[in-house]
Each structure stands twice: as C-alpha cells, then as structure tokens.
Amino acid sequence: MDSKIATLQIHACGTMIPAELSRKAKTSPMVQDCPFCSIDEQKTAIVEKREAVYVALSNPRLVRGHLLVIPRRHVEKLAELTQEELTVLWDTVVEFQEKILTSFSTGCDVRQNYRPFQRQSRVKVDHLHVHLIPREFKDQIYQVTQIYETQLFEDLEEEEKRDVLLLLRMR
Numbered sequence: 371m372d373s374k375i376a377t378l379q380i381h382a383c384g385t386m387i388p389a390e391l392s393r394k395a396k397t398s399p400m401v402q403d404c405p406f407c408s409i410d411e412q413k414t415a416i417v418e419k420r421e422a423v424y425v426a427l428s429n430p431r432l433v434r435g436h437l438l439v440i441p442r443r444h445v446e447k448l449a450e451l452t453q454e455e456l457t458v459l460w461d462t463v464v465e466f467q468e469k470i471l472t473s474f475s476t477g478c479d480v481r482q483n484y485r486p487f488q489r490q491s492r493v494k495v496d497h498l499h500v501h502l503i504p505r506e507f508k509d510q511i512y513q514v515t516q517i518y519e520t521q522l523f524e525d526l527e528e529e530e531k532r533d534v535l536l537l538l539r540m541r
C-alpha cells in the first residue's frame with residue numbers, strides 16, 4: 371500500500387535558490403537531490419507560494435485535485451518544525467481542505483507520513499509534506515486499498531491497553 375502513497379515528482383533543477391530558502395539556509399540547508407528543496411517551476415504545478423510553505427499539485431497523484439502542502443525548509447518530521455512553521459502549515463492545510471470540499475469532493479483525507487525506513491523515490495520524498503486527497507463514497511482509493519483495511523481492525527484488549535498507556539505516559 372505504501373507504493374500507492376503519491377508524492378510530488380519534481381526534477382532537481384541545479385543551483386537556483388529562491389530568496390526565502392537562502393535566508394533559511396543557515397539553520398536548515400537545502401538538501402541536494404531533494405525535489406521539494408529544488409522546485410522546477412516549469413514542471414511543477416504550484417498552486418500557491420507563501421513565505422514558509424507552498425502548495426502544489428501532487429505528481430504523480432492519487433485522484434484529481436490531490437494537493438501537497440510543503441514547508442519550504444527541509445525537515446523530515448513534524449517535531450523539527452518551529453511553532454510558527456507548524457501554525458502556518460496547518461492553517462494552510464485547513465484552508466485548502468475547505469477549497470477541496472468546495473470544488474472537488476464531499477470528503478478530503480489529510481495525511482502526513484514519516485517513514486524513515488523507506489528509501490526516497492518517485493512516490494516517497496523525505497522532505498516533510500502533507501497530502502490533501504479528495505474523497506468520495508466508495509471511490510477508487512477505497513475500492514483498491516481501503517476496502518481491505520477492515521481486516522486490520524481488532525478489538526483493543528485490556529493487556530495491550532495497559533501496556534501502551536504505560537509506554538506513552540512514561541515518555
């Protein structure tokens with residue numbers, strides 16, 4: 371199922387560094403070969419550019435209207451974002467989810483994956499990003515993948531509940 375998680379495909383475009391990125395470079399350098407650090411605006415459908423984040427059409431995409439919200443600074447997990455970046459990121463996610471619900475679909479998934487065990491590829495980019503995926507009742511995503519998710523759900527047993535709560539509360 372992992373291979374179905376789409377991410378933006380952009381080809382690295384050499385050394386052009388947008389002003390906003392170079393300002394951040396002291397604390398978080400652009401990562402070479404990161405498609406989200408080096409955006410090729412000829413090949414990438416940018417929906418909106420903001421100081422701390424940008425929004426782009428996912429390519430490859432899962433469904434029509436599949437968007438990515440991407441912080442400009444290269445980080446790989448949510449805890450690495452500053453409070454300000456986190457606020458801008460989620461405000462943008464909320465705003466564009468509403469746009470999707472107005473223009474594309476009756477539902478919309480919000481997904482953020484952290485999978486350091488998976489190698490970067492066309493459908494897996496390490497640079498943190500949030501997926502906004504338009505959804506409908508029994509749509510293609512459901513038919514191809516989520517229909518099988520019901521097999522994964524199990525009742526939460528008392529022993530597991532105790533153990534997991536203990537682990538989480540100890541940290």
Ligand SMILES: [Zn+2]
Binds near residue numbers: 400404408443445497
């Ligand atoms: Zn990056």
